[in-house]
Amino acid sequence: MKDFKTSRKNFIKASALVGLGTFAFGIEAKGNNKPTRENQASDILPINGKFELAPLPYPANALEPFIDTQTMEIHHGKHHQAYVNKLNDALVLMPSLQNKSLENLLVNISDLPENIRNTVRNHGGGHWNHTFFWKSLKVGTKMGPKFTDLASKSFGSIEQCKANFEKLSLGIFGSGWAWLIVQDGQLKMVTSANQDNPLMDAGKEPKRMPKVILGIDVWEHAYYLKHKNKRADYVSSFWNVVNWDEIETLL
């Protein structure tokens, strides 16, 4: 399940969308670059068989004081880089998959060869999740009308929506993510362990393909330098860095 948008140089728009549809759903590409997933702006594609780590879409200190500079530098430059490296190392073992988009691999994760499946799950998931995450963050944006309307309809109020998301994030045991998704016209919340995400195996039920609009990384590496063991402080302050403009674009 899942959905996604990005503008990075190695996310090549239309061809990847067609590629995902062909691989995931057995849809024959028609050559008209028509996206196979609603509101999918682009997918993450390898370049010459290798995925690459794009720069952060803003300076590492751009989210201060809510997310500190050192956390951003290590989180992006070390953790995210390691996911990319290990994903590439795994795909060397399966050259036939080296031209697939990352989304393509993840929606079909259970069908991948066993010798690389878990590595692609963990490190491919890590690459997708963090790429999405960086784009979800920005200081100073305002919640837009589409989200306000949808969240109010789905949860009764914005306040209730936020409270539910915080509670869900705090309830994740160990490392993982909480996600806001749109499915069947409703705003929903789901969690995933480790680096799993709502995309994984979504190709099994294309009609149930959700649109991911927000995710929060609750791995300790996302907050421990600043908040130590107080995940609640990180989660409650997270709303200050949500890129509401991006969410409005995704909806």
Ligand SMILES: [Fe+2]
């Ligand atoms: Fe992370």
